[in-house]
Amino acid sequence: MPRLPRSLVSGDVRRHNLTLVLEHIVRSGPSARSEIAEATGLTRGAVTALAAALTEAGVLRETDPVASGKGRPITRLELAASDLAVLVAQVDADTATALLTTLAGDELFRVSARHGRPMGEPDAVLDVLASVVAEALGVASGLGRRVVEMPVVVFAPVGGEPPVVLADTDLGWGEVDVIGGLRSRLPSLPATMSLESDAWLAALAERSVLxxxxxxxxxxxxxxxxxxxxxxxxxxxxxxxxxxxxxxxxxxxxxxxxxxxxxxxxxxxxxxxxxxxxxxxxxxxxxxxxxxxxxxxxxxxxxxxxxxxxxxxxxxxxxxxxxxxxxxxxxxxxxxxxxxxxxxxxxxxxxxxxxxxxxxxxxxxxxxxxxxxxxRLGADAALFGAVWAARDAVLADPGRLGV
Ligand SMILES: [Zn+2]
The missing domain is CATH 3.30.420.40 (ATPase, nucleotide binding domain)
Structure with missing residues (x-):
């Protein structure tokens, strides 16, 4: 079996280790380097080097030192990524919603508009969805944040490549290209968009809290x-x-x-x-x-x-x-x-x-x-699921964060 070039192997390992560090901080909150080392199994030295790269890229930052009880104050690392955002667009049988969050999932802005359920008229619904997305993009821009991931949530089955809505009985839709429809209305949409079915996201979100x-x-x-x-x-x-x-x-x-x-x-x-x-x-x-x-x-x-x-x-x-x-x-x-x-x-x-x-x-x-x-997540389960899935997709590919 041919051996992989050394640089590729070490690049993959480094990416994997960066993801381990980021995932620990996202799940456990601000953490000391020693805590990250213990939880991930990485050496203290490796964590220090990875944390330095992530801090340099603006993904992590150090908290103010706090007393540790043993005399020596502890500095923890927390997610910064203050110039990034996730934007979820969602359309159900009544309403179009745009939710802007930090990478950690904290809400920055939310807007909803009713589309009036014009049965069998996807263009009329997509106009309303595009308007709330445009508003959220404007807010992101005003906050100086780049939208790094944009999941679109529909209350219908999704399939195909590129993915489209297969049929939405609540809206009287047959096959509808929601992402294409949004791109034709809003040319400045982020490159990374996905189309997801609400119930799958909601189920995964509920499973993560149960x-x-x-x-x-x-x-x-x-x-x-x-x-x-x-x-x-x-x-x-x-x-x-x-x-x-x-x-x-x-x-x-x-x-x-x-x-x-x-x-x-x-x-x-x-x-x-x-x-x-x-x-x-x-x-x-x-x-x-x-x-x-x-x-x-x-x-x-x-x-x-x-x-x-x-x-x-x-x-x-x-x-x-x-x-x-x-x-x-x-x-x-x-x-x-x-x-x-x-x-x-x-x-x-x-x-x-x-x-x-x-x-x-x-x-x-x-x-x-x-x-x-x-x-436990109520009507927002699919929105939370979309945000968490987007976060995991970004963390699994730290290169997108400039690291
Ligand atoms: Zn039926």
Whole structure:
């Protein structure tokens, strides 16, 4: 086997070690060189040299010395990167949002605008998305920050190369090139853009804050119903990029037709449009927007107010049955409930447990019944997921930071 040139090997090792140092500081906060050495397994000397390069490039800076208790003050290293930013653009069934953050994920600026849900008119929606992105880019420029990564989050399956939205039933879209549409409207967009499906990002974000969920089912509802399947730490994307499209599990025999072309999808009996209509809140959507209307719906369900609570009770058996089917198909550690459903996890769990096996699985001594737990990140789960994924992409390639 031919040996790699020495410079290439050492370059890769150096890049890997730079990433180790950066990841430690991003996850643990300001750290002393000795703490970084201990956590990463690098030598103290290596950490000192890497930290010097990162400080020189403006990626890290030293904190003021603080007393250590042993007499000698400690200087820690923290993320500086004060001229960089991550910009996430997100479009759901009601609203376009732009979120500008530091590389560490701290929010710098956020703006949202409702697009009015013009069904089947992607250009009208992209105009609104481009306007909030332009505003955030203006703020970044005013702060003297360069946008180093720009993920675009859509509430729909994504596929292809370059990636496009495959179909968005909430907006009546077929295939739509969102990144191309933004670039044609805003020529000054950053070079590094990606298109991501909300539920996958939200699932990965929730997994990073929940423990022991290597295999999990994630289902959420805010704009439509979305989901993701993680098996042994890996996201199931599927052969056509629609793995985890849990809103379109066909669950109702002879059910209503769905925008996706099937009949009887979960979203036709438990989606936000159906629940809001049955709760008498469709007018509030038109007047104040989907997010506000869903907040109201959720409060009324929690308070047991009719007709919202009755609509929820009608939806619960279908949600439960979908999870029972999926649970048997995938045998996860946990089912994580996201979006506004998170606040109603107890009622979902109760309905889910109403029809579970009593036979133990071959591996464990107990029946294969996963825990049903509430997600912790609320409606922003996909935004957080996008920011964290962007940060990890940058940290994995420190050359982009000028190191
Ligand atoms: Zn469907």
């Amino acid at each position: 423990e022991s969920t290597e295999s999990m089912l994630y289902i959420k509802s805010n704009s439509g119903i979305g989901g993701a399947i993680l098996l042994e730490g890996r996201l199931v994307e599927g052969a056509h990029g629609v793995g985890g499209a849990l809103g379109h599990i066909v669950i109702v025999p002879d059910g209503e037709p769905c925008e996706c072309g099937q009949s009887g999808c979960l979203v036709t009996v438990a989606g936000p449009d159906v629940l809001l209509e049955r709760a008498g809140l469709a007018g509030l959507v038109a007047e104040r927007g989907l997010a506000t209307a869903i907040d109201e719906l959720s409060s009324q369900i929690a308070a047991g107010a009719t007709p919202a609570a009755a609509a929820w009770d009608d939806a619960l058996p279908w949600i439960a049955r979908s999870l029972q089917v999926l649970s048997m198909a995938t045998d996860p550690d946990a089912i994580v409930i996201g979006g506004f459903w998170a606040a109603h996890t107890a009622s979902i769990e109760q309905a889910f447990r109403a029809n579970r096996p009593t036979l133990a699985g071959p591996r464990a001594g107990a029946p294969a019944i996963p825990a049903v737990v509430a997600g």
